[in-house]
Amino acid sequence: MESNYVNWELTASVKQLLMQIHPLKYLFFELTQHCNLRCAHCGSRCPDYADRSELSAENYKSVVDRVAQAVPTNQLMFCITGGEPLLNKDWFEICSYITQKGFSWGMTSNGTLIDEVCVRRLAQAEMKTVSISLDGLKESHEQLRGVPGCFDQAVNAIRLLKNSGLFRAVQVVTVVNRLNYAELPRLYELVKSLNVDSWKLTPIEPMGKAKEVQGFFLSPGEHYQLLGFIKSKRQTAPFEVTYGCSHLLPEEYDSTVRKQPFLCGAGTMIASIASNGDILPCLDIDCRDHVKQGNILQDDFVDVWENKFELFRRNKANTSPTCRDCKLKQVCQGDSWHSWDFEENVPQVCFQKHIFF
Numbered sequence: 001m002e003s004n005y006v007n008w009e010l011t012a013s014v015k016q017l018l019m020q021i022h023p024l025k026y027l028f029f030e031l032t033q034h035c036n037l038r039c040a041h042c043g044s045r046c047p048d049y050a051d052r053s054e055l056s057a058e059n060y061k062s063v064v065d066r067v068a069q070a071v072p073t074n075q076l077m078f079c080i081t082g083g084e085p086l087l088n089k090d091w092f093e094i095c096s097y098i099t100q101k102g103f104s105w106g107m108t109s110n111g112t113l114i115d116e117v118c119v120r121r122l123a124q125a126e127m128k129t130v131s132i133s134l135d136g137l138k139e140s141h142e143q144l145r146g147v148p149g150c151f152d153q154a155v156n157a158i159r160l161l162k163n164s165g166l167f168r169a170v171q172v173v174t175v176v177n178r179l180n181y182a183e184l185p186r187l188y189e190l191v192k193s194l195n196v197d198s199w200k201l202t203p204i205e206p207m208g209k210a211k212e213v214q215g216f217f218l219s220p221g222e223h224y225q226l227l228g229f230i231k232s233k234r235q236t237a238p239f240e241v242t243y244g245c246s247h248l249l250p251e252e253y254d255s256t257v258r259k260q261p262f263l264c265g266a267g268t269m270i271a272s273i274a275s276n277g278d279i280l281p282c283l284d285i286d287c288r289d290h291v292k293q294g295n296i297l298q299d300d301f302v303d304v305w306e307n308k309f310e311l312f313r314r315n316k317a318n319t320s321p322t323c324r325d326c327k328l329k330q331v332c333q334g335d336s337w338h339s340w341d342f343e344e345n346v347p348q349v350c351f352q353k354h355i356f357f
Contacts, residue, residue: 012331015330016315022313024076025265027063027273028270029078031083032275033275034087035083036087040146040210040216041144060273064103066301068101070302073103077104077106078103082108085109086118095125096126099125106128106130107129107130107131109130110132112153115160119160122167128168130167131200132161133175134190135180136180137190141154144175144179158170158194173199174200176201176202176204178222188237198241199240199242200244201229205246207338211286230242230243242258244258246349247351262335266312267281278295281293293309294308315333316333317334322346322353334347335349
């Protein structure tokens, strides 16, 4: 019988190779830190109206031009995010230019600004994929996101996007926490009724504002039940149900709740341009000053990608006091960079030692 278990040795070899060749697969553009919601668990700590300079459309387009000189268009996908990216007045110009240069792009949005006109403009700019956040049923979603009416707006956006038939994939993303954990079976029925292409569930993470929120994190038992829920739905759902890419899971789950084993691609396959131009490995990494690799207003992005990011192209588990004796350190590599404690040089999340936040 075919085993569902991960080949850890092969996985470790692949990760070592990726650190050496670092093929750029995903480039995130944080178009803005402005947001029209007040999410208690915001990983980006977006203020109401961020007091920080933002790049112009020409700045983003210059990066696209430079990347087009160095990376095959079929190798790289642009990921548009924020804040709420649709609050950037130049989003259509920027995204259309990405398409014009031959690259694909997708967007992550809270859905509140997506109406029929917006759907048409997204299609005109040739968006391929879109992820809309839906963090529970109406009461829990709006409690988390801080604005009345945002649940109905998000659901309406999902319906409009999917019913248009104009996009390759419409995904719902749910941050699972104590408020919505018990709602998952009912939320599944709602997501199913929306006829989406996929539903990604990821536990609330120790990053951004979520670090300051009390009582939202799942217990170890609830986390394991979440994995079991995803595993069972993957076998029966008419759409893809998947766990997020974050974290090395127990062996019996790492290859059954998502398409591929855990891999943190920050700095090896993933780079990001923050809204002020900072060049970063991943926008989810909280300690931004520590991980900043440059800024596109002064530095050539391709040169930075090829010659910097040294911190992220090594196995951090080799020097961590809690990881260096672990038998899985070549596979796990200290888990995700966004949940790494840079001051203590230890992971904040470790499934091998039990789940803790």
